[in-house]
Amino acid sequence: MDRHEKTPADFLITCVDHVITCDDTFQVFSPGAIAVHQGTIVAVGTPCELHQRYEAKETVTLSGHIVLPGLVNTHVHGAMSLFRGLADDLPLDRWLHEHIFPAESRHVQPDFVFLGTLLSCTEMLLGGTTCFCDGYFFEEAAAQAADLCGIRAVLGQGILDFPTPDAPDPKAVRHRIQAFLENFPRTSARLRPSLFCHAPYTCSPETLQWAKAVCTDRGMLFQIHVSETRWEVETIRSRYGTSPVAHLERLGILDDQTLCAHAVWIDDQEIHLLAETGACMAHCVESNLKLASGIAPIPAVLKAGIPVGLGTDGCASNNDLDLFSEMSLTARVHKAVTGNPTVCDARRVLLMATRMGAHAVGWGAATGSLEVGKKADMVALDMERAHLCPLYDPTSHVVYAARASDVRHVWVDGVPVVRDGVLKTVDVPNLLREVRKAAAVIAEGMFFR
Incomplete structure (x- = not known):
């Protein structure tokens, strides 16, 4: 092909040791190359093929690297990074009611949410996460932070039936939601609004149905914590005579635009309901273990065909936003629980962190895999590390051996962030200085000594 007949591209990533596409057939190109134009992937293949077909304005040579889709964090409370390590090693009820809820009532304002979310976005991007699904208060401020960082996000405004930092009067929550939707930034197609009802035990049936109706009318994702603890299951059964999942199904809450976080204490009947309705799950293995909430039956959930993404939960209960460690632990812990070393294999877990997670949060058509027509959300891992040598299977290495600190380059929408x-x-240095100042103020009122 003559040079002048080549197709133009903004940039070409080439000579990559391994390109893991995470597409429907899980293609891996070794070596591989990716052509990007106007923020979109226009070709994935071998370096020789793409050099022949494309004339790129910029060529990025990445020998010694693995390139994979940007990771998707399906359950985060970004602003809570400012509470990282605030009250560790406590049961969930004490952790929430004695420490987190009081700290939120004292400190959570728009500036707090902006700063905490900015810190979380920084941590996630540096660790290879290019898309996250958030849920918190003053979520307009979280959207502003995500926009500034250049990350892709679903921003869920929190809803509860008792006073919250941005809705002191629960009766006015509908006005609060209206204000959130009116003030949501419209400057970037990377950001989408969402509503996040905290849980079936903190939101009445009327609140749940109203919020879900708003989401349905606007084509938004509806988020909710579900069956995170045994206590929650017992509480819902005592109130409504059924399990949390069945309760939500009766109310018409569950469909393919519903994301259920945690779902630790679900049985076979509830798994069937989730699969039948098309609802998705966010699996937060590290947070669930740290709070002793339990371990979700993920092998059974996956077998039922339920889309499952990985989530870190908030930094206050994890205490980081590292999806590489979430992948590693997910792949290992379910083997131990089931006694079956073949469950949650590396390929399946990587898909949970990429394509399946993107689907779960409503971004599946745009991101989650390296395919023609999708947004160029990509991560390059530096493999020239002692803990990554030798390499026989790149997918296995990503899940079992790689770390967030191995991330060298990240693109979102084709922009090198x-x-x-x-x-x-x-x-980043200035951000950390501001975070330390905020932490000093929080520490002055430390009530858990």
Whole structure:
């Protein structure tokens, strides 16, 4: 092909040791290359093929790297990074009611949410996460932070039937939601609004149905914590005579635009209901273990065909936003629980962190895999590390051996937001100084000594 007949592209990533596409057939190109134009992937293949077909304005040579889709964190409370390590090693009820809820009532304001979410977005991008699904208060401020960082996000405004930092009067929550939707930033197609009803035990049936109706009317994702603890299951059974999942199904809450976080204490009948309705799940293995909430029956959930993504939960209960460690633990813990070393294999777990997670949060058509027509949300891992040598199977390495610190380059919408391990959209040293100032104020009122 003559040089002048080549198709133009903005940039070409080439000479990659391994490109893991996470597409329907799980293609891996070794070596591989990716052509990107106007923020969209236009070709994935071998370096020789793409060099022949495309004339790129920029060529990025990444020998010694693995390139994979940007990771998708399906359940985060971004602003809670400012509470990282605030009250560890406690049962969930004490952790929430004695420490987290009081801290939120004292400190959570728009500036707090902006700063905490900015810190979380910084951590996620540097660790290879290019899309996240958030749920918290003053979520307009979270959207502003995500926009500044250049990350892709679903921002869920929190809803409860008791006073919250941004809705002191629960009776006015509908006005609060209207304000959130009216003030949601419209400057970036990377950001989508969502509603997040905290849980079936903190939101009445009327609140759940109203919020779900708003989401349905606007084509938004509906988020909710479901069956996170035994206590929750017992509480819902005592109130409504059925399980949390069955309760939500009776109310018409469950469909393919519903994301159920945790779902630890679900039985076979509830798994069937989730599969039948098309609802999705966010699996937060590290948070669930740290709070001793339990371990969700993920092998059975996957067997039923339920889309499952990985989530870190908030930093206050994890205490990081590292999806590489979530992948590693997910792949291991379910083997131990089931006694079956073949469950949650590396390929399936990587799909949970990419394509399946993107589907779960409503972004499946745009991201989650490296395919023609999808957004160029990509991560490059530096494989020239002692803990990554030798390499026989790149997928296995990503799940069982790689770390967030191995991330070298990150693109979102084809924009290089991390280059050579440096975040280009945020002044990180200044951000950390501001976070330490905020932490000093929080520490002054420490009530758990």
